[in-house]
Amino acid sequence: MEMIRDNAPETGPKYPHLEQLFRRAIEDGTLTPGDKLPPLRQASWEAGCSLGTMARVYSALERQGLVTSEVGRGTFVKEPDSLTANVILPPGSGGSADLSMINLVQNEIHHSQAENLVRQAMARAAEKLPSVMITGYGDGSGHHEMKPRLMPLLDPSLQDLNPGDLILTHGVQHALYTILSRMAGKGDGVAVEPLSYPGIRAIIAQHGLTCHSVETDEDGILPDSLDMVCRDGRVRLLLTSPTGQNPTGITTSLERRQAICEVARRRDLLIVEDDIYGHLYPESPPPYAALLPEQSIYLTGLSKRVAPALRVGLALVPTRQNLLMAQTITTQCWMVSPLLAAAAADIAERDDQLSKMADDCIARSKARAATLSKRLGGLVQGIEACRPHAWITLPEGVTDEMLEPIAKSHGVLITEGYRFSNRIIADHGHIRVALLSCPTDRQFELGIERLALALEQIRQQAEPAPDMSFV
Structure with missing residues (x-):
């Protein structure tokens, strides 16, 4: 099995490496439900480990509910009810009934005004929506009457562009899924940052595409690395979040963005920019759609700006890809509900209220980043860039998988870096x-x-016991 042979560790303990290799392959879709794992002897030979080590790996996968063993048939990838959800979020993080548990996992950006804003916008939309939009079907790209009203939700540098290039989706996740289903073919490569929103990896795997990780530094993607990936692989798209990148918080400079555009021109690369957190970084440089409009798709939405229930995403798409994307949405779900679109348009026209909500979020995030830095010190990376989330480096000898259950036992949920x-x-x-x-x-x-208490518990457990022997 090439996956084992190509990734077998040359040095160090083999069990944790192999267990992680199989688990990741199952979670990201490299191994799909129903796939048979190789026999233990073959797998251990490919990995260069003992039969007992590989048996431990298979047993661990079975305990985690990822595989099932059938006597006389072998070991197969299982299809648990929550496997797909767990690719994006840890189990149990989506609204636990335990109110004593503090959830620091999901980027639900709480606004005190959001609920009333959504309820009132939905009521106004229902009252004012023309009968033809209630009783009839619209275009896959969204009702054209709504689009000019929605333009204020885009980055300021894009608001004077043609509203006809705007396509409505059921959120940014839906937009990404639609783009990959139509603008790349099976076996094509997609360039991504080495760390990104977990849903991206899941979408790439589900479409049978190849994920190419590009090297980065403190300013984001390295142009030379992107160029090399495009040269060596059949890469069609770059999926990137250059503003408030998830999870690192990095915002790429204008100079670096211009260098990325040069690579895209040279390699005929389509840039897909997820700007869902852009409203929290008003000082950020212009998006790729302003720098290279003919080769860039710009994505944003209302789930982080207002509330997740308002599942309306906005995709600014170049003319040559616009019809393809609209046709794909028609085949998927026909259209975004005009009622939702009208509510989003109603909110988009309340610019003063949206600006005040964004300013409030920025102020709260800075205060909370300061609290985090004060308590955890130098573990927080890029403290000035922290807005919706913070990326924390663990002390030496501490792993995310070690910390997560201990943190949970202390009553706090976190997201493991892996x-x-x-x-x-x-x-x-x-x-x-x-x-x-x-x-x-x-x-x-x-x-x-x-x-902090969970980290302290791990530190104390790692300290050697005092020598109580008598000389």
């Missing part, structure tokens, strides 16, 4: 903390205090 990795062998030395998921500052402070 979930964001687009490489087969993930880094386990980081966690992500959502800064704006807690409704109150006090709840956030309590969550960070519990996280």
Whole structure:
């Protein structure tokens, strides 16, 4: 099996490496439900390990509910009910019934005004929506009457562009899925940052595409690395979040963005930019759609700006890809509900209220980043860039998988860093903390205090026991 042979560790303990290799392959779709794992003897030979080590790996996968063993037939990838959801979020993070548990996992950005804003916008939309939009079907790209009203939700540098190039989707996730289903073919390559929103890796795997991780530094994607990936692989698209990148928080400079555009021109690369957090970074450089409009798709939505229930995404798409995307949406779901689109348009026209909500979020995120830095010190990377989330480097000897259950036992949920990795062998030395998921500052402070206690518990457990022997 090539996956084992190509990624077998040359040095160090083999069991944790192999267990992680198989688990990641199952989670990201490299191994799909129903696939048969190789016999133990073959797998151990490919990995260069003992039969007993590989048996431990298979047993661990079975305990985790990822595979099932059938006597006389072999070991097969299982299809648990929550496997797809767990690719994006840890189990149990989506609204736990345990109110004592503080959730720092999901980037739910709480606004005190959001609920009333959505309810009122839905009521106004229902009252004013023309009968023809209620009783009839619209275009796959969205009702054209709505588009000019929605343009204020885009980056300021894009608001004077043609509203006809705007396509409505059911959120950014739906837009990404639609783009990959129509603008890349099976076996094509997609360039991504080495760390990104876990849903991206899941979409790429489900479409049978190849994920190419590009090297980055503190300013984002390295142009030379992107150029090399495009030269060596059949890469058609770059999926990137250059503003408030998830999970690192990096915002790429204008100079670096211009260098990325040069590579895209030379390699005929389509840039797909997820700008879902752009409203929290008003000082950021213009998006790729302003720098290279003919080769860039710009994505944003209302789930982070207002509320997740308002599933309306906006895709600014070049003319030559616009019809393809609209046709694909028609085959998927026909159209975005005009009622939802009208509510989004109603909210988009309340610019003063949206600006005030964004300013409030930025102020809260800065205050909470300061709280995090004060309690965890130098573990927080790029403290000035922290807005919706913070990327935390764990102390030496501490892994994300070690910390997560201990943090949970202290009453706080965190996201392990490996979930964001687009490489087969993930880094386990980081966690992500959502800064704006807690409704109150006090709840956030309590969550960070519990996280610090969990780290302290691990440190104490690692200390050697005092020598009690007598000479």
